[in-house]
Amino acid sequence: MLTLDIHHSPSPDFQLALKTQVPCQGVTAVCGHSGSGKTSLLRLIAGLDRSVNADISLNQRVLQDSQQFVAPERRRIGYVFQDARLFSHLTVEQNIRYGLKRSKTPMDSEQQQALFTVLELSPLLSRRVEKLSGGEQQRVAIARALVANPDLLLMDEPLAAIDATHKAELLTYLQQLFRWLEIPVLYVTHALAEVAQLADQLLVLDHGKLIHHGTPEAWVSAQYSSDEKEQNPAVIWRGTVVGIEPEWQMIQLEIGEANINEINSTGRPRLSLVTDSIADAPLTGSVQRVLIKARDVSISLDTASISVASSIQNRLPMTISQIENQAPYSLLTLQAGDLTLYSMITRKSCHQLQLASGMTVMAQIKATAIIG
Incomplete structure (x- = not known):
């Protein structure tokens, strides 16, 4: 358990104040x-910053309180920054081995090889880091932090400095790594897509205050992406993998908590979504x-049938609970049992379909649009 009781003022106009486990x-x-204080929080946990009003312990081992302060190199905490921060004069392997110098209990050679396999670093070990792409450099930085076998891994927006193509690639590596890894991870991000794909728990900070601590799917609010001017609310749904279609490179999810043996009788909605690689697809029965x-x-x-002649794979009967006009759009809040979904359509479409609260409609979701 990571226990935090922090009142830290790195500047006169900002205070990080939170207490949680x-x-x-x-x-x-x-x-x-x-x-909001995300990086300040990680730096305090790592011991890179020091505060007179911070009590931090990891697995009942005090890292900092009013009486003591454990130096960063003795905390057994790995840190991956936004930029890789590698040594340009060293090879990939030499950079990774550097992470072993201060570790008393590093990964053994078998674990290291498994790590290199997951991150696909074996072919790169003899190369100089300046010849690597940004995504490759970040994979090396992750390996360097992990070979020391830390008790906790801190990652401060590790995809922020990566271009879109390599970001998607590195996100796939992270998904595989976190399935294999037993080390707990604190992962800073502002991207809701990364939260949906990677996170089990979620802390949300606002002006230094903790405003949410729980599961990602419990936190549903309007988010803005960096390349969009308009509001685009989103939801995170949790599902159980109930089928894999290798021919179409797709997987089937049963939405909601479910026992895999009771799927056919539950009546829970299903979603189809594409996967970049069947080989890396989650196993049947996994969340x-x-x-x-x-x-x-x-x-x-058309609510008569879920199956119609349409390219859209996912059609879910839902009830409109609210319509909010945000010219030139209408934002619909849809409900089906305990599931909530948002739909942003034009006001013209809303008028032509004569949509109103209480109506049952079909919510249609492209399989290619689902991020998971």
Whole structure:
């Protein structure tokens, strides 16, 4: 358990104040707008910054309180920064081995080879780092932090400095790594898509205050992406993988908590979504989270059948609970049992379909639009 009781003022106009406990298992994402205190939190945990009003312990081992301060190199905490921060005069292997120098209990050679396999670093070990792409350099930085076998891994927006093509590639590596890894991870990001794909728990900071601590799917609010001017609310749904279609490179999810042996009798909605690689697809019976944005949900009045002649794979009967006009759009809030979904359509479409609260409609979601 990571226990935090922090009142830290790195500047006169900002204070980081939070008190919580974070389970030391899986991936805990830390989100919030720029300046909310995400990096300050990680630096305090790592011991890179020091505060007179911070009590921090990891697995009942005190890292800092009013009486003592454990130096960063003795905390057994790995740190991956936004930029890789590698030594340009060293090879990939030499950079990784550097992470072993201060570790008393590093990964053994078998574990290291497994790590290199997951991150696909074996062919790169003899190369100089200046000849690597940004994504490759970041994979090396991750390996360097992990070979020391830390009790906790801190990752501060590790995809922020990566271009879109390599970002998607590195995200796939992270998904594989976190499935294999038993080390708990604190992962800072502002991207809701990364939260949906990676996180088991979520901390949300706002102006230094903790405003949410729970599962990602429990946190549903309007988010803005950096390349969009308009509001695009999204939801995170949790599902169970119930089928894999190698021929079409797709997987089937049963949405909601479910026993894999009771799927056929539950009546829970199913979603089809594409996967970049069948070889890396989650196993049947495993839990998968998906992110669905409002602009990727269309509406149909044809509620007679879920199966119609359409290229859209996912059609879910849902009830309109609210319509909010945000010219030139209409934002629909849809409900089906305990599931909530948003749909952003034009006001013209809303008028032509004569949509109103209480109506049952078909929510249509492209399989290619689901992030998971």
